[in-house]
Amino acid sequence: AQKVTQAQTEISVVEKEDVTLDCVYETRDTTYYLFWYKQPPSGELVFLIRRNSFDEQNEISGRYSWNFQKSTSSFNFTITASQVVDSAVYFCALTIYNFNKFYFGSGTKLNVKP
Amino acid sequence: NAGVTQTPKFRVLKTGQSMTLLCAQDMNHEYMYWYRQDPGMGLRLIHYSVGEGTTAKGEVPDGYNVSRLKKQNFLLGLESAAPSQTSVYFCASVWGGANTGELFFGEGSRLTVL
Numbered sequence: 001a002q003k004v005t006q007a008q009t010e011i012s013v014v015e016k017e018d019v020t021l022d023c024v025y026e027t028r029d030t031t032y033y034l035f036w037y038k039q040p041p042s043g044e045l046v047f048l049i050r051r052n053s054f055d056e057q058n059e060i061s062g063r064y065s066w067n068f069q070k071s072t073s074s075f076n077f078t079i080t081a082s083q084v085v086d087s088a089v090y091f092c093a094l095t096i097y098n099f100n101k102f103y104f105g106s107g108t109k110l111n112v113k114p
Numbered sequence: 115n116a117g118v119t120q121t122p123k124f125r126v127l128k129t130g131q132s133m134t135l136l137c138a139q140d141m142n143h144e145y146m147y148w149y150r151q152d153p154g155m156g157l158r159l160i161h162y163s164v165g166e167g168t169t170a171k172g173e174v175p176d177g178y179n180v181s182r183l184k185k186q187n188f189l190l191g192l193e194s195a196a197p198s199q200t201s202v203y204f205c206a207s208v209w210g211g212a213n214t215g216e217l218f219f220g221e222g223s224r225l226t227v228l
Contacts, residue, residue, distance in 0.1 A: 037219075044222065045206075100162060102159075105156055106155060106156040
């Protein structure tokens with residue numbers, strides 16, 4: 001069975017602080033895909049990143065970076081120098097190869113205060 | 115390019131009433147999904163479809179029905195609405211299966227059942 005755990009329900013930081021959102025996943029498959037989505041207060045779901053299980057290289061996109069570690073089954077997301085516009089709910093998701101379903105974590109609400 | 119469009123965006127129902135949510139995508143995606151989002155519970159899959167004329171149950175299908183008569187449309191029906199179905203509903207689609215890319219989401223439909 002597949003499962004995604006986001007243990008941090010809510011995080012509050014002050015602007016310019018760095019913050020890491022944790023994502024732990026469970027799967028017995030060797031080929032799988034991990035995702036992060038952002039849901040700002042306006043409600044839409046915005047795709048951030050997709051990573052397959054064979055690519056453990058960390059990825060950086062501007063202030064965003066992702067750390068994928070198969071040894072700990074984690075796909076953590078770090079925002080450097082956070083901004084108020086980063087305030088949102090962030091979801092981690094998992095799917096396995098040739099499968100039909102996406103499994104979502106319960107989300108982490110990030111509050112960035114000015 | 116509209117992407118994934120959901121109608122209506124908001125609806126208030128009385129217990130026992132019926133309604134249909136329409137999801138339309140213009141990306142020629144094969145796979146479509148209906149999720150519900152409730153506070154603290156992330157996104158839960160209601161039903162999904164892997165192609166025109168096919169549907170399957172997700173993790174919370176009770177009280178809902180779906181139809182995929184045309185490839186671009188995926189309808190979610192509530193035959194007899196209950197207060198427990200008060201939620202935000204998201205439709206999503208992906209090109210050819212869970213491993214072919216990320217989910218594209220609609221903007222959500224907020225349903226309140228009194």
